[in-house]
Amino acid sequence: MQIRQIAAQQNIPDRYLEQLLATLRRGGIVKSQRGSKGGYLLAREPWKISLFEILECLEGLDIRTGDEDTNPKNLDCSVVDEIWQEACQAANAVLQKYSLQDLCEKRDSRRQLDIMYYI
Structure with a gap:
């Protein structure tokens, strides 16, 4: 999902969510994908x-x-x-x-x- 979608769905400010996702990415919990269909997805099975x-x-x-x-x-x-x-x-x-x-x-x-x- 893209940050805007997650932020709107969870009622979280975009900037704060960006920080959380960056931390989760560094921790190997999520990974990011660039491009028009890009966004964040889990790095492993839930x-x-x-x-x-x-x-x-x-x-x-x-x-x-x-x-x-x-x-x-x-x-x-x-x-x-x-x-x-x-x-x-x-x-x-x-x-x-x-x-x-x-x-x-x-x-x-x-x-x-x-x-x-x-x-």
């Missing part, structure tokens, strides 16, 4: 692109999952840090579990529910 990968590309996620700080300032900080790491690992697991294809399928199934008529 089931091979995880939500974690997209967010990592766009937001630069750097979620700690190891023991980087082996010398914590105090006991309180180490307890909070352990819980934070557990929360990050759980978030990573959820984001890695779902693909772009999963999002599309969830959207489509909800659309089907919206068009059902009940008597």
Whole structure:
């Protein structure tokens, strides 16, 4: 699709969308095609692109999952840090579990529910 089409469909400013797509292109999520029929398309199949990968590309996620700080300032900080790491690992697991294809399928199934008529 072309940037204008995507921007209009998603109600996103063109300039902002250009920045997002440039970042996604550098991250290998999308690729661009020049020419009159040019635009952006996925670089891989949608089931091979995880939500974690997209967010990592766009937001630069750097979620700690190891023991980087082996010398914590105090006991309180180490307890909070352990819980934070557990929360990050759980978030990573959820984001890695779902693909772009999963999002599309969830959207489509909800659309089907919206068009059902009940008597």
